[in-house]
Amino acid sequence: MSARTTTPAAPVAWALWIRSLGEVTRVRGAIFGSSLAPLIFLLGTSGQFGRLVGLPEFPTDSYLSWVVPLCCLQGAGFAGAAAGANLARDIEQGWFDRLLVAPVARPLLVLGPVLGAITRALIPVTLVLVVGVAIGAEVTGGVLGVVLLYLASVGFCAVAAMWGIAMAVIFRTQQAGPLMQMGVFLGVFLSTAYTPQPLLTGWLEHVARINPVSHVLELGRQATVSGIDLSLAHTWPGLVSLAGMTVGFGALALVGLRRMGR
Amino acid sequence: MIGGAARESRVVGALGRRGLSVQFRRAQLLMPTFVLPLLVLAVIASGTRAGRDLEAFPEVSSFLGFVVPGTLLQGALLAGLTSGIAIASDIESGFFDRLLAAPVRRSSLVLGRLAGTLGLAVLQAAWFLLIALVFGAHYDGGVLGALGAAGLASIAAIGIGGLACAIAIRTGSMSLMQSIFPFVFVFLFTAPAFFPRDLLTPTLHDVSAFNPLTYVVEGARGLLQGDTALGDPWLGLLAAVALAAGATLLAILALADRARRS
Numbered sequence: 001m002s003a004r005t006t007t008p009a010a011p012v013a014w015a016l017w018i019r020s021l022g023e024v025t026r027v028r029g030a031i032f033g034s035s036l037a038p039l040i041f042l043l044g045t046s047g048q049f050g051r052l053v054g055l056p057e058f059p060t061d062s063y064l065s066w067v068v069p070l071c072c073l074q075g076a077g078f079a080g081a082a083a084g085a086n087l088a089r090d091i092e093q094g095w096f097d098r099l100l101v102a103p104v105a106r107p108l109l110v111l112g113p114v115l116g117a118i119t120r121a122l123i124p125v126t127l128v129l130v131v132g133v134a135i136g137a138e139v140t141g142g143v144l145g146v147v148l149l150y151l152a153s154v155g156f157c158a159v160a161a162m163w164g165i166a167m168a169v170i171f172r173t174q175q176a177g178p179l180m181q182m183g184v185f186l187g188v189f190l191s192t193a194y195t196p197q198p199l200l201t202g203w204l205e206h207v208a209r210i211n212p213v214s215h216v217l218e219l220g221r222q223a224t225v226s227g228i229d230l231s232l233a234h235t236w237p238g239l240v241s242l243a244g245m246t247v248g249f250g251a252l253a254l255v256g257l258r259r260m261g262r
Numbered sequence: 263m264i265g266g267a268a269r270e271s272r273v274v275g276a277l278g279r280r281g282l283s284v285q286f287r288r289a290q291l292l293m294p295t296f297v298l299p300l301l302v303l304a305v306i307a308s309g310t311r312a313g314r315d316l317e318a319f320p321e322v323s324s325f326l327g328f329v330v331p332g333t334l335l336q337g338a339l340l341a342g343l344t345s346g347i348a349i350a351s352d353i354e355s356g357f358f359d360r361l362l363a364a365p366v367r368r369s370s371l372v373l374g375r376l377a378g379t380l381g382l383a384v385l386q387a388a389w390f391l392l393i394a395l396v397f398g399a400h401y402d403g404g405v406l407g408a409l410g411a412a413g414l415a416s417i418a419a420i421g422i423g424g425l426a427c428a429i430a431i432r433t434g435s436m437s438l439m440q441s442i443f444p445f446v447f448v449f450l451f452t453a454p455a456f457f458p459r460d461l462l463t464p465t466l467h468d469v470s471a472f473n474p475l476t477y478v479v480e481g482a483r484g485l486l487q488g489d490t491a492l493g494d495p496w497l498g499l500l501a502a503v504a505l506a507a508g509a510t511l512l513a514i515l516a517l518a519d520r521a522r523r524s
Contacts, residue, residue, distance in 0.1 A: 175351065182293060
């Protein structure tokens, strides 16, 4: 029987959460990049592909409304992936080794950074939504739609954080940072990011259909896309997808974490 | 004088080779630079192909061939960013301080890093053009057009690398450099990377005129398609060279400032 003493979970998670939030002030410019980039991406994407709404089968006549949820998810995803990059830095600098020998359950070591990432993600998501609406995006789903958009964003941030943390504990170097962010990009791009399912062609049509992020986007698009009404049919696939990805990447992160220090 | 120049060119060559070998030493780190742009190309080509049905979309023999210059540009941006991340890594690990103490011109340290960027960009451009060709892209401009387009993208990569190095040298923070990653796509989407400039929304159309990469991507498109109506290659070359020269100067000035402060 183990006589190991463990520290209560809540104070540990709280402390690591607060430390994770400290990244905002500790890394100069980091919050600037992660907040402003989705915003400029919103403007760039809507400007680049805005004329696509002229095609038949596009569910809205406002491309801005189509990409606001996409950019919210991207901003949230980057905030999540940053949790992995920060963990990789802690591993490289040896600080994480000290945490590993502490009498703390290992899942708690990643819970704080995930909560920190979710908190930080609220900044770009809110910024994108506010600016998007200010420059012409519609809020067709009302308050409930906006709640669902936040739910989709926060959930996707948690998924991206799990993915980033898994990469961090596997590669144990900050140079894996682009790999963490690439995962977010791929998840978003290989979906109905730019055009709805009927307008996709070739292999992407099939990949987007099975990519769970397409469902998460649909969950969020109930807020702004007039052709996607608020309904359970547009909600539950996104929720199930988020739950599945969180469990899958969370398990990967925990397996990597357990292997550390062996 | 000639002996000094020869010695400095050896330093530049050695640092360039080191930059490339560091990049290739860890295969997983090549993924973002060599694979991500191809995936984005595939997604854009499949996801927005319907845009060809829009009025004002120019007659081109292949949509894939039309969007490939955007991929070359993306590769150039990523290759440049990689330089900044690598130099920040050298600063954090202390290697850069040892380089600063070496009896070589400081500008050679920057030029050496950018030589590695150039090598990486050339390899990337060849890879992207080849893969797109295999998957059905048509280059009506022939081999010379493809070589010219690759050359433009590689010079632009030096420019982005110079900017990334300047930021890395000023901040010395790898975390910050990694948070800059999303901005790569800002530069990309404020240029007519994947859609013709005439089909951009009016605001972005106006903004794109101030992005030097607009002229690079249009020049590469004109070369690849063998149609200068799609872009002026000489204007592209001028923009790429001006960007490379200006950014390299910025990086050298940043290094001089850092050396003064240390």
